Amino acid sequence: MAAHSPFLEGNQNVQRSVLPSQLKIACSNCNLRELCLPVDLSIGEMQQLELLSHAKHNYTRGSYLYRIGDKLHSLYAIHSGSFKTQFLHEDGREQVTGFQMVGEIIGLDAISTDRHNCDAVALENSEVCELPFNKLESLSRELPSLQRHLHKIMSSEIVRSQGIMLLLGSMRAEQRLAAFLLNLSQRFAARGLSPTRFQLRMSRQEIGSYLGLQLETVSRAFSHFQDDGLISVKVRSIEILSLQRLQSCLNSSP
Amino acid sequence: MAAHSPFLEGNQNVQRSVLPSQLKIACSNCNLRELCLPVDLSIGEMQQLELLSHAKHNYTRGSYLYRIGDKLHSLYAIHSGSFKTQFLHEDGREQVTGFQMVGEIIGLDAISTDRHNCDAVALENSEVCELPFNKLESLSRELPSLQRHLHKIMSSEIVRSQGIMLLLGSMRAEQRLAAFLLNLSQRFAARGLSPTRFQLRMSRQEIGSYLGLQLETVSRAFSHFQDDGLISVKVRSIEILSLQRLQSCLNSSP
DNA sequence: CATGGATTTTGACATATATCAAACCGTTGT
DNA sequence: ACAACGGTTTGATATATGTCAAAATCCATG
Numbered sequence: 001m002a003a004h005s006p007f008l009e010g011n012q013n014v015q016r017s018v019l020p021s022q023l024k025i026a027c028s029n030c031n032l033r034e035l036c037l038p039v040d041l042s043i044g045e046m047q048q049l050e051l052l053s054h055a056k057h058n059y060t061r062g063s064y065l066y067r068i069g070d071k072l073h074s075l076y077a078i079h080s081g082s083f084k085t086q087f088l089h090e091d092g093r094e095q096v097t098g099f100q101m102v103g104e105i106i107g108l109d110a111i112s113t114d115r116h117n118c119d120a121v122a123l124e125n126s127e128v129c130e131l132p133f134n135k136l137e138s139l140s141r142e143l144p145s146l147q148r149h150l151h152k153i154m155s156s157e158i159v160r161s162q163g164i165m166l167l168l169g170s171m172r173a174e175q176r177l178a179a180f181l182l183n184l185s186q187r188f189a190a191r192g193l194s195p196t197r198f199q200l201r202m203s204r205q206e207i208g209s210y211l212g213l214q215l216e217t218v219s220r221a222f223s224h225f226q227d228d229g230l231i232s233v234k235v236r237s238i239e240i241l242s243l244q245r246l247q248s249c250l251n252s253s254p
Numbered sequence: 255m256a257a258h259s260p261f262l263e264g265n266q267n268v269q270r271s272v273l274p275s276q277l278k279i280a281c282s283n284c285n286l287r288e289l290c291l292p293v294d295l296s297i298g299e300m301q302q303l304e305l306l307s308h309a310k311h312n313y314t315r316g317s318y319l320y321r322i323g324d325k326l327h328s329l330y331a332i333h334s335g336s337f338k339t340q341f342l343h344e345d346g347r348e349q350v351t352g353f354q355m356v357g358e359i360i361g362l363d364a365i366s367t368d369r370h371n372c373d374a375v376a377l378e379n380s381e382v383c384e385l386p387f388n389k390l391e392s393l394s395r396e397l398p399s400l401q402r403h404l405h406k407i408m409s410s411e412i413v414r415s416q417g418i419m420l421l422l423g424s425m426r427a428e429q430r431l432a433a434f435l436l437n438l439s440q441r442f443a444a445r446g447l448s449p450t451r452f453q454l455r456m457s458r459q460e461i462g463s464y465l466g467l468q469l470e471t472v473s474r475a476f477s478h479f480q481d482d483g484l485i486s487v488k489v490r491s492i493e494i495l496s497l498q499r500l501q502s503c504l505n506s507s508p
Numbered sequence: 509c510a511t512g513g514a515t516t517t518t519g520a521c522a523t524a525t526a527t528c529a530a531a532c533c534g535t536t537g538t
Numbered sequence: 539a540c541a542a543c544g545g546t547t548t549g550a551t552a553t554a555t556g557t558c559a560a561a562a563t564c565c566a567t568g
Contacts, residue, residue: 158362
């Protein structure tokens with residue numbers, strides 16, 4: 001989706017040198033990548049922001065970060081690990097609406113109603129930084145660049161959803177899976193991780209739910225890609241052998 | 255989706271009485287329903303907000319409010335008429351991502367990249383109020399309730415998209431159409447218009463694109479609902495005969 | 509009021525994906 | 539090491555929806 005700029009990363013101290021046009025920082029206690037990186041803040045402002053996110057919490061695989069109906073207190077910046085968000089259908093079935101990884105912000109769904117509209121579940125043991133939403137709002141009233149960036153994050157989420165609507169509405173199984181893998185690839189790349197070899201932290205079931213497919217169809221699509229030499233999968237480990245050829249899967253006509 | 259509260263509507267003058275807890279207003283030159291209604295503003299603040307939206311523009315059926323790639327200048331409050339938003343696929347096909355009607359805000363997709371990520375096309379002759387985004391941002395820095403509400407509007411859009419993901423990912427043709435009609439019904443109801451008799455301003459093709467179906471499938475679903483006595487359709491005119499029975503279509507298992 | 513083009517409906521058929529079922533792993537715990 | 543269990547793969551079949559084609563209807567225009 002959105003192009004990511006290169007960045008520095010680390011867990012060193014708070015003080016950073018301010019680089020010419022783009023402030024490159026990593027928060028002392030949390031990689032607030034999404035929230036901080038493109039924002040052009042002074043060091044003093046950064047410190048204010050960091051004060052926001054003093055609380056870091058751990059979540060074990062399968063535990064809930066929040067549940068449908070929970071009151072909105074905070075947004076969360078994922079410091080390590082990953083989550084899924086899911087709607088719960090009246091009739092019991094669930095639909096995965098997204099997978100979130102390191103550096104992404106989770107919880108935006110709750111702002112409209114003051115209550116969370118989906119569940120967020122840890123896919124592995126994970127750490128999140130809590131960003132009390134009231135404080136975020138008041139700080140963004142003082143810092144126009146933070147305000148703008150908060151708006152951008154929300155708008156990105158809208159654009160992301162629209163991309164998935166496109167995927168669900170007009171792509172077939174293998175195109176969907178290709179799009180999904182390429183999206184993961186880009187997100188790993190943007191974090192300086194390998195864009196071709198990574199772990200799938202979610203089950204075939206969850207991938208299927210996200211892509212509007214049955215788990216068997218997902219499995220078959222994986223097998224097919226493998227037979228065609230596009231990827232090499234071993235259950236949860238995947239290597240993309242040709243990003244280019246995978247990309248060309250997206251442009252098949254019907 | 256979100257519950258709508260009752261409201262007053264009209265094109266009278268600016269001055270309004272402030273009701274106990276909820277300010278109920280209609281802007282003098284634009285029904286900024288989405289933007290104003292749930293916001294608890296003083297009359298002075300209201301006037302500031304109205305100053306924002308002095309520009310009202312007309313769009314004829316089929317004309318573009320904005321196009322993919324256009325620079326973000328403003329959000330738009332629909333004063334009359336309706337629009338569709340659509341993505342354009344690389345390979346030329348388009349996917350409708352939403353239909354917007356009176357009182358709704360359009361343009362939120364552009365904030366993330368400073369450029370519009372979809373086309374917005376008038377479905378009929380329509381009027382919009384322009385809300386320069388810079389002014390909206392600076393005003394919302396001064397007015398916390400406006401800020402909060404702007405956030406809510408964006409978040410609602412996120413939740414709306416997630417609802418459509420659910421629809422596209424796990425409902426079949428007739429369930430999708432039922433959900434679509436019920437959603438329209440609610441939105442008409444919230445505007446004080448008939449929830450059971452209204453015009454469909456979009457083609458079967460556009461409905462299909464939005465619902466991830468072919469136009470023939472949409473047409474067949476309409477016919478089927480009609481045969482079952484749930485609705486009465488005559489091309490673009492529809493009457494819902496039993497909201498309740500239509501609603502029960504949503505809960506069929508597979 | 510008649511004509512022509514676009515939209516919608518209906519039909520027959522093809523196909524992608526769902527569904528059901530069984531076999532195959534990989535992991536966990538005893 | 540073995541058993542037990544959940545997740546995954548693979549196979550056979552069913553079905554909802556897509557596709558193609560023709561007829562019917564609507565709507566704009568002269």
